[in-house]
Amino acid sequence: MAEVEETLKRIQSQKGVQGIIIVNAEGIPIKSTLDNSSTVQYAGHIQQLLMKARSFVRDIDPQNDLTFLRIRSKKNEIMIAPDNDYFLIVIQNPSD
Amino acid sequence: MSSKTSLSPEARKKKGKAGKKNENNFLSPHDGAAESHSRPDYIFPLVLTSITQELFGCRADEDVTGEIPYKLIKKEDIVQDMKTRAAVSDFSPVKQRVLEYPEDELLLVFDRDFTFGQSFYLVLTVEAKENILKPPVQGNEEELINVDEEDEDVIIPKTPEPRPWISLGSEQEIEEETVKHIRPRLRYKLSRPRRDFCSAVHFSDRSARDGYVECLSYQDKRFNITEQERHTAVQTVHHTTDSSTQTLWRYPKNMWTQYEPREFSPEEKMHQLQSENMKNFIKSVLIRLDVALQQNCIMNVFSDDWTALSEDDSAPTGKTRSQLKEYQSFTDLNLSKEKTISHIQWHPSISGVIAVAMTERFTLEERIDNSTKLLLNPSYILFWNLSDPINPQLQLECPDDVLSFQFCPSDPNIIAGGCFNGQIALWDVSAHVDKLQDTRSDGKNTSHTPNKKNDTAMVRYCAVSGIENGHKSPITDVQWLPETFEVSRYGIPVENSSHMCVQIVTCAPDSCVLFWDVRAPRVVSQSLTDTKKKSEKPLENPHGVPDTFKHLNLTWKPFIRVSLFKIGSSGDYSPLKFSLTDNTLDYSTGERPAHNAGEGSGLGQLRVPSAKQQNPLEHISTKLFVGTEDGELVYTDWKMEKDNDSGRLFSPKPTHRFVLYDTLINTVSRSPFFKDIILTVGSWSFAVFKEGLTNGSILQSRCSQIMYTVGHWSPSRPAVFFIGKEDGSVEVWDLLEKSHEPSLTQNISTASITSIRAKSISLKQHLLAASDRLGTLHILQIPWMLRRPSANEMQIVKKYFEREEERLNYFEKRQTRHENAKKETNIEEQRKKTESVIHQKHEEEANADAQREYEEYLNLEKMILKDTNLLTADL
Numbered sequence: 007m008a009e010v011e012e013t014l015k016r017i018q019s020q021k022g023v024q025g026i027i028i029v030n031a032e033g034i035p036i037k038s039t040l041d042n043s044s045t046v047q048y049a050g051h052i053q054q055l056l057m058k059a060r061s062f063v064r065d066i067d068p069q070n071d072l073t074f075l076r077i078r079s080k081k082n083e084i085m086i087a088p089d090n091d092y093f094l095i096v097i098q099n100p101s102d
Numbered sequence: 103m104s105s106k107t108s109l110s111p112e113a114r115k116k117k118g119k120a121g122k123k124n125e126n127n128f129l130s131p132h133d134g135a136a137e138s139h140s141r142p143d144y145i146f147p148l149v150l151t152s153i154t155q156e157l158f159g160c161r162a163d164e165d166v167t168g169e170i171p172y173k174l175i176k177k178e179d180i181v182q183d184m185k186t187r188a189a190v191s192d193f194s195p196v197k198q199r200v201l202e203y204p205e206d207e208l209l210l211v212f213d214r215d216f217t218f219g220q221s222f223y224l225v226l227t228v229e230a231k232e233n234i235l236k237p238p239v240q241g242n243e244e245e246l247i248n249v250d251e252e253d254e255d256v257i258i259p260k261t262p263e264p265r266p267w268i269s270l271g272s273e274q275e276i277e278e279e280t281v282k283h284i285r286p287r288l289r290y291k292l293s294r295p296r297r298d299f300c301s302a303v304h305f306s307d308r309s310a311r312d313g314y315v316e317c318l319s320y321q322d323k324r325f326n327i328t329e330q331e332r333h334t335a336v337q338t339v340h341h342t343t344d345s346s347t348q349t350l351w352r353y354p355k356n357m358w359t360q361y362e363p364r365e366f367s368p369e370e371k372m373h374q375l376q377s378e379n380m381k382n383f384i385k386s387v388l389i390r391l392d393v394a395l396q397q398n399c400i401m402n403v404f405s406d407d408w409t410a411l412s413e414d415d416s417a418p419t420g421k422t423r424s425q426l427k428e429y430q431s432f433t434d435l436n437l438s439k440e441k442t443i444s445h446i447q448w449h450p451s452i453s454g455v456i457a458v459a460m461t462e463r464f465t466l467e468e469r470i471d472n473s474t475k476l477l478l479n480p481s482y483i484l485f486w487n488l489s490d491p492i493n494p495q496l497q498l499e500c501p502d503d504v505l506s507f508q509f510c511p512s513d514p515n516i517i518a519g520g521c522f523n524g525q526i527a528l529w530d531v532s533a534h535v536d537k538l539q540d541t542r543s544d545g546k547n548t549s550h551t552p553n554k555k556n557d558t559a560m561v562r563y564c565a566v567s568g569i570e571n572g573h574k575s576p577i578t579d580v581q582w583l584p585e586t587f588e589v590s591r592y593g594i595p596v597e598n599s600s601h602m603c604v605q606i607v608t609c610a611p612d613s614c615v616l617f618w619d620v621r622a623p624r625v626v627s628q629s630l631t632d633t634k635k636k637s638e639k640p641l642e643n644p645h646g647v648p649d650t651f652k653h654l655n656l657t658w659k660p661f662i663r664v665s666l667f668k669i670g671s672s673g674d675y676s677p678l679k680f681s682l683t684d685n686t687l688d689y690s691t692g693e694r695p696a697h698n699a700g701e702g703s704g705l706g707q708l709r710v711p712s713a714k715q716q717n718p719l720e721h722i723s724t725k726l727f728v729g730t731e732d733g734e735l736v737y738t739d740w741k742m743e744k745d746n747d748s749g750r751l752f753s754p755k756p757t758h759r760f761v762l763y764d765t766l767i768n769t770v771s772r773s774p775f776f777k778d779i780i781l782t783v784g785s786w787s788f789a790v791f792k793e794g795l796t797n798g799s800i801l802q803s804r805c806s807q808i809m810y811t812v813g814h815w816s817p818s819r820p821a822v823f824f825i826g827k828e829d830g831s832v833e834v835w836d837l838l839e840k841s842h843e844p845s846l847t848q849n850i851s852t853a854s855i856t857s858i859r860a861k862s863i864s865l866k867q868h869l870l871a872a873s874d875r876l877g878t879l880h881i882l883q884i885p886w887m888l889r890r891p892s893a894n895e896m897q898i899v900k901k902y903f904e905r906e907e908e909r910l911n912y913f914e915k916r917q918t919r920h921e922n923a924k925k926e927t928n929i930e931e932q933r934k935k936t937e938s939v940i941h942q943k944h945e946e947e948a949n950a951d952a953q954r955e956y957e958e959y960l961n962l963e964k965m966i967l968k969d970t971n972l973l974t975a976d977l
């Protein structure tokens with residue numbers, strides 16, 4: 007538990023990080039630094055997107071697998087690191 | 103030959119990978135074993151009787167075996183045999199071939215497996231013989247190579263060796279296609295008598311019926327192409343059927359569902375967070391995430407360098423600074439004589455219309471001396487249109503000199519002005535607004551239309567406040583409260599249900615700030631007033647004044663009075679200008695509310711809502727900055743506090759004040775881009791403040807040689823503001839370029855500048871209106887450099903202000919640190935003094951301390967040993 011906290015603090019201390027969400031494989035958020043409604047929204051949408059992206063990658067080449075997904079928008083960048091059981095969403099505002 | 107060709111690709115396959123190909127498609131005996139029973143020409147199966155076998159020494163299974171199936175037989179022997187035994191000879195069927203055989207020895211092969219039908223076969227060509235005898239060696243090699251190659255799966259590259267040309271019949275085709283001369287060339291010579299050339303042409307008619315051959319199209323059966331083959335594509339699909347249903351709707355029933363997202367309970371979340379899985383996940387994910395996060399900070403890979411390049415081009419270089427071009431100047435010959443302009447305002451909605459307040463150019467003594475004359479010369483506000491520099495469009499009559507006025511932001515037909523005698527006046531120009539708009543559009547046709555009225559319409563004020571209720575000194579600043587909120591009678595900002603500007607704030611050097619409401623007070627007892635109204639005659643309206651504010655006329659009084667008490671001493675401040683916090687931003691959406699233009703008529707009918715209906719607004723900031731006559735900037739709150747003892751409301755003491763200037767402050771203006779940056783201009787210098795920063799000013803200019811009279815922010819560039827001076831010149835300060843001196847100084851008139859206002863008429867045209875003391879209004883065009891903000895200008899300016907703020911904070915910290923350091927050094931010195939006196943005592947004490955400690959240690963040792971039963975006798 008402490009390790010998780012420490013890691014989250016590390017990520018949070020990076021420049022421009024606006025929020026971190028840990029979501030389980032079904033899209034139910036486990037831990038988040040944002041408010042509940044935003045968390046739930048992010049988790050739900052991103053879980054679907056992640057499934058789509060992963061199925062696409064594996065469709066193109068079955069030996070391949072998705073390791074990281076980054077979505078850059080006008081205002082910020084959303085980074086998604088998927089894994090077997092969970093995935094981690096980090097929202098960063100690259101300051102420039 | 104067909105048998106040959108059918109075998110040849112398979113033969114090639116076996117030998118193929120080595121790249122060697124047998125030219126003439128010979129078989130090896132190994133191929134023979136695997137192939138079918140079709141035989142090539144050079145193989146002739148024979149039956150050899152035992153006698154023949156003995157004769158030739160090729161007895162089956164004795165001389166020739168499966169391993170050594172070959173036997174070379176001399177040709178002569180065969181011929182001899184054929185001669186001796188003639189038809190009986192086994193070799194008779196092949197007699198001819200044998201005779202033709204060029205060499206001496208023929209190859210006889212024992213065909214153990216009867217691949218060609220018989221037990222022996224004779225090889226009839228030399229090459230075949232050679233090949234069959236030799237390929238065992240080659241074959242093995244090739245097979246070995248094949249095996250090796252199959253193991254390694256590597257193609258040994260070999261340069262292709264040139265091979266002789268195999269003709270497949272293409273020469274015939276080429277020959278057929280080429281063009282050859284098959285006969286000598288024919289020569290023709292045509293001649294005609296010379297007199298027929300260039301002779302007159304005689305045309306004649308001829309019937310066309312016989313002179314032509316008709317070729318009709320007909321069906322020639324020979325050329326019917328019947329379709330024998332057709333390519334079609336077929337695709338299988340599932341069975342599809344279309345069907346539809348109609349639901350029967352028996353009775354309507356309301357149904358609804360409510361859903362919520364799935365969530366974990368806190369215990370489950372804790373459980374998950376502590377699981378081993380989570381730890382591993384976090385560990386593995388962190389690496390990639392770190393990389394990605396840092397990448398973002400290092401560089402923005404999505405930045406478009408091309409567009410960024412063009413933006414940088416427009417950064418202020420400072421060299422090509424163009425001047426403010428004089429666009430127009432307005433002076434009315436009759437009305438502006440001996441008058442000065444005190445205030446300018448651009449019309450908020452009609453572009454190109456500007457209003458100026460004309461006041462007398464007298465000092466106080468002169469006023470007193472000429473007070474009688476003043477009564478005869480009324481003061482007024484003039485409306486000018488950019489298209490017409492000679493005739494003002496509208497003239498508003500004022501009860502007295504107006505020092506400050508403002509258009510109502512939600513209804514530009516209402517103007518509120520503060521007069522010299524402390525009254526507020528309201529004008530309603532809705533009747534003449536068409537004229538203003540018409541003339542704007544018809545500006546070009548002034549000479550053509552004969553119907554244009556050349557006389558300026560005069561509009562009288564429709565309401566004025568009561569003299570005893572208003573200010574006691576000339577009103578120096580008038581501002582409308584924005585329509586997002588209104589102030590209740592108790593000074594609490596409440597929700598404005600009408601979304602129109604209904605309240606005005608004024609200040610005057612009589613040390614108070616007054617709040618006025620333009621709506622009629624709530625009528626408590628309606629019946630009485632109704633009866634009263636009926637009995638009264640309708641009032642005459644001699645001046646043609648619109649009765650929008652009839653309810654206010656002469657009875658108007660402010661509903662809140664905010665006094666400015668001095669901090670730290672008794673007395674009051676005398677405000678000259680003030681600036682309210684910008685509350686027009688709607689905090690939920692971050693937008694400014696749209697002004698409801700054209701709904702002016704509603705303003706007069708509004709009533710002050712009852713206090714119960716009003717919802718107090720939380721986020722409205724009730725602070726304001728006030729610039730006083732003594733050169734101080736006071737930061738205070740206009741919300742009234744209740745005095746616990748008497749229950750009366752009184753205004754609190756101001757929170758901060760900054761002593762800035764020696765003389766009066768003539769401008770307190772908020773930046774249109776940053777709602778906490780305020781520009782204050784005193785007589786000799788100006789300062790830029792940030793709200794909330796109490797250490798000092800962000801920027802303070804040095805004292806200039808010429809008095810500053812007015813200051814104004816640029817509406818389009820966050821870093822630019824204009825300062826008017828006494829010698830009639832305008833300074834343009836660009837904070838991005840130079841913050842210690844103006845970027846541009848330009849002289850506009852000979853008299854001192856009294857007011858500056860800037861407005862953007864269109865994207866390409868930004869105009870600066872500057873009025874001078876002689877009563878002339880100059881309109882200048884702002885050059886491109888000064889009106890176009892560079893990219894990120896707002897960010898840069900924001901950062902600049904932040905840096906200054908940090909500087910101020912840092913200074914303060916250092917100051918306190920210095921003081922603390924000083925205090926500490928003092929304490930240290932004192933301590934040192936006391937220390938030297940008791941220095942001797944210390945040594946004895948130290949010894950005593952050491953002895954004590956040793957004894958304690960011995961006791962401790964004893965105890966431990968006792969506990970562990972190790973206490974020996976000698977201790």
